[in-house]
Amino acid sequence: MDAAIEVRGLAKRFGDVAAVAGIDFEVRRGELFGFLGPNGAGKTTTINLLTGLARPDAGSVRIAGIDCTRDGKAAQHLMGIVPDESNLYPELTGLDNLCFCGALYGMPRREREARTRELLETFGLADAAGRKFAAYSRGMKRRLTIAAGIIHRPPILFLDEPTTGIDVASARQIRGLIAGLSRGGTTIFLTTHYIEEAERLCGRIAFIVAGRIVRTDTVENLMQPLEGRRAVEFTLDGAAENLAEDLRAAFPALEAQQVGPGRLRVTSARPLSIGPLVRFFEDRGLAVGEARKVRPSLEDVFVEVTGIEADRMRAEREKPAGAAP
Amino acid sequence: MKTWIAFWNILVKDMRAYYLKPPNISWGLIFPLAWTLMFFIRSGAGLESVRELLPGVMGISILFGTTSMLAVTLTFEKRGRSFERLLLAPIPLELLMLAKIGGAVLFGVANAFVPVVMAACLADLGGVAWGAAAAAVVLVAVSSALLGLFVAVSVSEVFEAQTFSNFFRFPMVFLCGLFFPIEKLPALLRPLSYALPLSYGADALHEAIRGAGRLPPWLDFAALAAFCLLLFLVSLRNVRRKWIL
Secondary structure: OOEEEEEEEEEEEEOOEEEEEEEEEEEEOOOEEEEEOOOOOOHHHHHHHHHOOOOOOEEEEEEOOEEOOOOOOOOHHHEEEEOOOOOOOOOOEHHHHHHHHHHHOOOOHHHHHHHHHHHHHHOOOHHHOOOEHHHOOHHHHHHHHHHHHOOOOOOEEEEEOOOOOOOHHHHHHHHHHHHHHHHOOOEEEEEEOOHHHHHHHOOEEEEEEOOEEEEEEEHHHHHHHHOOOEEEEEEEEOOOOOHHHHHHHHOOOOEEEEEEOOEEEEEEOOOOOOHHHHHHHHHOOOEEEEEEEEOOOHHHHHHHHHOOOHHHHHHHHHOOOOOOO | OHHHHHHHHHHHHHHHHHHOOHHHHHHHHHHHHHHHHHHHHHHOOOHHHHHHHHHHHHHHHHHHHHHHHHHHHHHHHHHOOOHHHHHHOOOOHHHHHHHHHHHHHHHHHHHHHHHHHHHHHHOOOOOOOHHHHHHHHHHHHHHHHHHHHHHHHHOOOHHHHHHHHHHHHHHHHHHOOOOOOHHHOOOOOHHHHOOOHHHHHHHHHHHHHHOOOOOOHHHHHHHHHHHHHHHHHHHHHHHHHHHOO
């Protein structure tokens, strides 16, 4: 068996709510597996069940072949866990936090001090090593939390929303670090509601909605049905009510979707003629500022598979202050 | 070996991050000093009463030091979710909780000996059974720390931890024979006294320091050990039930 993580019929209820409703999946060794869904879909509960922070009501979890359902502690030395909140000790310095996390995994003093120095360099935090964690910026806290998750060189890493709520530059740096860990052979289980992030990083993705996995496949396979589709995004100088509905009525073979203020995305399964569309807009007093060909994205797949509007995911993405993937 | 590295570092981290901070050290000094002076002045007796007051002041110093600190630090770590790091570490839950309790026990033991040092300056402490006194101090510190753990598992906010701690600590001061003999309590309250671990700790301290215990020392130590075991098992069960959902 080449599975790093094997989940069968996993279920967890909190009162009347089925947070995880009997899910099955496998993550292969060395794979970067994305677990995608809106807030409240069951992503964090799944991570808690896999890592031993929660007990399942039903089902089984195997980590590197070890049955964690019977003994939640058995496989914890193989796992690195980066929770959705940066939860290191505010009163300790960055250096002390990493050393302490290394000690929790039984690393001898010299080894953990050397590893701490290495990670502080890698994560660009060497200059802030002596500063208390409480004084770090949000991006620095996130980076140090990820460093703490890999201090003991775990073969399996759980990353829960690693880039949520941090600035663009930090998010970009963290994505680079995740990709580097994956190239180095670490199995990564990544939960995120940034669809573009999952598309960029992951080999395979599972979509989870309301505690159920609705689709699991490689990014290529997920995207394949949309490969033949053409999509053009129009930026219009002005706005009109019910423009998408009117366009669909005028061109029944096309799909139209408002993707932002003054921005309309038109999708077609066949070659798309721009001229009639430009005239359609002009007839309504809307000048076309820009017409841009766009490639179908995983977001389109997500919308199609889950039925959840991209707008909702976008709204969730905007929630944390300063968040941007 | 790896497990003991984790155990030792949790203990050292707690000592450095919480117990050895200047406000807590001053708490450990000022609190026993204030209690000693209060009871000394209240008794109206001379320096010969210092030895009589010592077991009570030691007991109260341990009780207030350990229960507060452990309840507050655990609740603080639980709220900041840093406690999850410990739950996710590959160490048995029993050892993890012992490491967390260990810091509070050491703090309580240190607190207990502040009044001893002060008393040694004021009165003759010759004839004290130091071995028995030290054993009683450790067992009282362990049982008090476990009460703090019990509080921490029962609340979610730091202020609740303080309030809930006081809910049983203040009655214990008066019910456990630290300053008022249990025999002088109303008959209705006496069974309650013997249901509290500190009653046995206070009796063991009175016996070791003044030779004035009312129960056989073996019974005091056996009862304290039984309370420690019971509180530890109940706390472990509560942690598993409430913190590992």
